[in-house]
Amino acid sequence: MSPRRSNPQTRSALVDIAAGLLAGEGPQALSARRIAAExxxxxxxxxxxxxxxxGLVREMVYEGFARLEGYFSHVAPTADPVADIVLxxxxxxxxxxxxxxxxxxxxxxxSLAGFSLTAEDRQYGRYTLSTVVECATRCIAAGRFRTGDAELVAHQLWTAIHGLVTLELGEYLIDPCNADVVFEAQLTGLMVGVGDTVEAATRSVAESRRRLKTEVEDMLPDPVTDGPARGV
Incomplete structure (x- = not known):
């Protein structure tokens, strides 16, 4: 007897449902019975x-990175590559x-359902960073960043913001040094740290803040509960 073939539509729906339950109710909501019922x-x-x-959790990881890449795809290259990379x-x-x-x-x-990341899973995150590496290359070519390794610059940006986000989600950043205050200062500091001037970095950070809503927040539906799942 040949094995059953999976239904792409059902597969996509299950990923979306699981991600929605995870976002709305947390890890305790994830069970095969609950997801199937939904x-x-x-x-x-x-x-x-x-x-x-x-396997379903692993597919959620892939979906998460696909949707992050979807946000990145709406960052339009401009004459100000530093504003682009901050965005x-x-x-x-x-x-x-x-x-x-x-x-x-x-x-x-x-850790959900015995799932743990593999080297292949982590490659999705590194692949998503490739767009940022390209933007860092443009910043160097424009003379805004010091001549150097664009990939290293992208990793510096990634690790710094990932660290801030981790503290923010853990509710460690509170007034007067709340996440927004620290993030804005961090963005300027990161740009200056790789070679930009304080004045130019400040302008570009402000420009990226102006572009955030129209190029990122308003361009996609909620990435977990409303958006279409990636076809697999």
């Missing part, structure tokens, strides 16, 4: 499509604070 199917659908809950940082933070539970799974901060 999808109007039997628990067998989870096993047919993903081999079990661990990538803002998009990263927006994605994380909008979907904190999914974000935790994407980076191994939450």
């Amino acid at each position: 999808a109007g199917s039997s628990t067998m659908a989870v096993y047919t499509n993903f081999g079990g809950m661990s 990538f940082g803002r998009a990263y933070r927006h994605n994380a604070v909008t979907n904190p539970h999914l974000y935790a799974v994407m980076f191994g901060g939450a």
Whole structure:
């Protein structure tokens, strides 16, 4: 007897439902029975499509990175590459604070159904960074950043903002040094740290803040509960 073929539509729906439950109710809401009930199917659908809950969680990781890349894709290249690269940082933070539970799974901060990240899983995160590397290259070519390794610059930006977001989600950043205050100062400091002037960096950070709503926040539906799942 040949194995059952998974239904792409059902597969996509299960990923969206699981991500929505995770975002709305936390890890305790994730079970094959609950997800199947929300999808109007039997628990067998989870096993047919993903081999079990661990496989479904892995697909959520891939979906999370695909949707982060979706935010990044709306950052339009402009004559101010520093404003562009700062906007990538803002998009990263927006994605994380909008979907904190999914974000935790994407980076191994939450262990669900026996799932753990593999080297292949982590490659999704590194691949997403490639757009930021390209932007860092433009910043160097424009003379705004020191001549150097664009990939290293992108990793500096990633690790710094990832650290801030982790503290923000843990509610460690409170007044007077709340997440917004620290983030704005961090963005300027990061740009100056890789070679920009304080004056130019301040202008570009302000410009990226102006662009955030129209180029990032308003361009996609909520990445977990409303948006279409990636077809697989």
